[in-house]
Amino acid sequence: MPQLSSGGGDDLGANDEMIAFKDEGEQEEKIPENAFTERDLADLKSSLVNESEINQSPSAAAVRRGQQGEQRGYAEKHREHLDGVSKQQDGGMYKAAGYPTYPFLMLPDAYLPNSSVSPSSNKVSVVQQSHGMHPLTSLLPYSNEHFSPSPPHLPLDIDMSQKTGVHRHQSQDLSGYYSLSSGGVGQIAPSMSWQSQSVYPGLSPCGFRQTYSSNLPGASSYSRFPHSLMLGPSGMHPTGIPHPAIVPPTGKQEHEQYDRGMYVKPQVEAKREKEPKKPVIKKPLNAFMLYMKEMRAKVIAECTLKESAAINQILGRRWHALSREEQAKYYELARKERQLHMQLYPTWSARDNYEAGLSGVAGEKSKADWGKKKRRKREKQQDSSADNSL
DNA sequence: TCTCCTTTGAAGGTG
DNA sequence: CACCTTCAAAGGAGA
Known part of the structure; x- marks a missing residue:
């Protein structure tokens, strides 16, 4: 301005x-x-x-x-x-x-x-x-x-x-x-x-x-x-x-950001139960x-x-x-x-949380979710711009 | 249960 | 360098 x-x-x-x-x-x-x-x-x-x-x-x-x-x-x-x-x-x-x-x-x-x-x-x-x-x-x-x-x-x-x-x-x-x-x-x-x-x-x-x-x-x-x-x-x-x-290992945040990557092989899962969950900063x-x-x-x-x-x-x-x-x-x-x-x-780095869901245990699922979300937003923006152009 | 909505600002990435 | 995208918080709404 x-x-x-x-x-x-x-x-x-x-x-x-x-x-x-x-x-x-x-x-x-x-x-x-x-x-x-x-x-x-x-x-x-x-x-x-x-x-x-x-x-x-x-x-x-x-x-x-x-x-x-x-x-x-x-x-x-x-x-x-x-x-x-x-x-x-x-x-x-x-x-x-x-x-x-x-x-x-x-x-x-x-x-x-x-x-x-x-x-x-x-x-x-x-x-x-x-x-x-x-x-x-x-x-x-x-x-x-x-x-x-x-x-x-x-x-x-x-x-x-x-x-x-x-x-x-x-x-x-x-x-x-x-x-x-x-x-x-x-x-x-x-x-x-x-x-x-x-x-x-x-x-x-x-x-x-x-x-x-x-x-x-x-x-x-x-x-x-x-x-x-x-x-x-x-x-x-x-x-x-x-x-x-620090997002605690329990709770919504973790649910969204950490557990997003929860899908892993059972062995890994078992291993992760032992490990403390990595908090998201x-x-x-x-x-x-x-x-x-x-x-x-x-x-x-x-x-x-x-x-x-x-x-x-x-x-x-x-x-x-x-x-x-x-x-x-x-x-x-x-x-x-x-x-x-x-x-x-x-x-x-802020980027750590860009992929928070797929960091750490980073399952394919979370990766896909992240990509999906990204895509969705992009599409949304394109839609709105298209609307504006009309 | 999960995602969207809605805001501003910071930061990372890209061309 | 300009622009774009994502994520921070929050909680109701809707899919």
């Missing part, structure tokens, strides 16, 4: 994120009091990317591993960077300049997958900060849904990457920076409260012309995010949790996904919708309606996510 094009080539590969989302002619809202220009955000994003690129060597895992030590200083570096950001953010989440390090930065074992070595190896040590917790912490997708009585400190040099065998240097001193969110990223704070009422005048907060009660019992209280992230007593170091980036969430994760419940509460497709549409619109500062927070958070992910899985 024109706004960004004037920005001069600074992009995150997400040039369209500031496209004014005009749907149903609903938003002329340009956040007038906003001191930022489109360019500002673009610059900010650009700087974020640049920093990422500086921190990550373009080349290989070996190089990345070498950076792990150096990234210890990342917190400081990041703070420097954030200084620039937070100066421009009023009342934003970064206002908590007092945080010595990024709260969830580099929690070493956060991503540890299941391992045959230790059944609890995918647990993460977490320190709950009951006071003054960085609000952004709540955005962490690495939530806690499943606690385990496993000891807080786990062997960190487990060969977590079964395929890589990389020995990682793990910095335990960072292990306290993850905090938990119950059911997702939950609590961003009042500063992130809805703009939608003003953003979509004449429309429901859902952005739909639908009738519903805005006095939903849960809605107002939800906006204060009463539930918590603060699990456990203050300052306590609870037990580890599995990392959401999920992609780190991008900014929008983080946003969705946080806001989904709220939209559900406000709109009494449950269908994800509809909710996501609303969230997409709200995303575009967000101020640059607010979006920037999520971009920053997503960047952290990627960095953390990269640190923990230096050799992981």
Whole structure:
């Protein structure tokens, strides 16, 4: 869109994120009091990317591993960077300049997958900060849904990457920076409260012309995010949790992504029963996904919708309606996510999950399924383009 | 039971 | 380099 094009080539590969989302002619809202220009955000994003690129060597895992030590200083570096950001953010989440390090930065074992070595190896040590917790912490997708009585400190040099065998240097001193969110990223704070009422005048907060009660019992209280992230007593170091980036051997994800490749010869099958199932390392969430994760419940509460497709549409619109500062927070958070992910899985590639169903035990079936899916999508796109041409 | 839907962004692949 | 494809989350709907 024109706004960004004037920005001069600074992009995150997400040039369209500031496209004014005009749907149903609903938003002329340009956040007038906003001191930022489109360019500002673009610059900010650009700087974020640049920093990422500086921190990550373009080349290989070996190089990345070498950076792990150096990234210890990342917190400081990041703070420097954030200084620039937070100066421009009023009342934003970064206002908590007092945080010595990024709260969830580099929690070493956060991503540890299941391992045959230790059944609890995918647990993460977490320190709950009951006071003054960085609000952004709540955005962490690495939530806690499943606690385990496993000891807080786990062997960190487990060969977590079964395929890589990389020995990682793990910095335990960072292990306290993850905090938990119950059911997702939950609590961003009042500063992130809805703009939608003003953003979509004449429309429901859902952005739909639908009738519903805005006095939903849960809605107002939800906006204060009463539930918590603060699990456990203050300052306590609870037990580890599995990392959401790791798909456990049971459950839907695994069902879809792992068991997709379950068809194998009986012998192999028997063998696999012995072996721990190889967890699928999920992609780190991008900014929008983080946003969705946080806001989904709220939209559900406000709109009494449950269908994800509809909710996501609303969230997409709200995303575009967000101020640059607010979006920037999520971009920053997503960047952290990627960095953390990269640190923990230096050799992981997004492509690993392209073929998640056919990796590991990779049966012919899963391979076929994957191809089928791919084909289906392609056909669909061709269909739609054909329709457009008519 | 499985896949689709729907969104944005990141990353990999291809020409 | 531009473009295309896939995958992240989520849960209801429909095949």
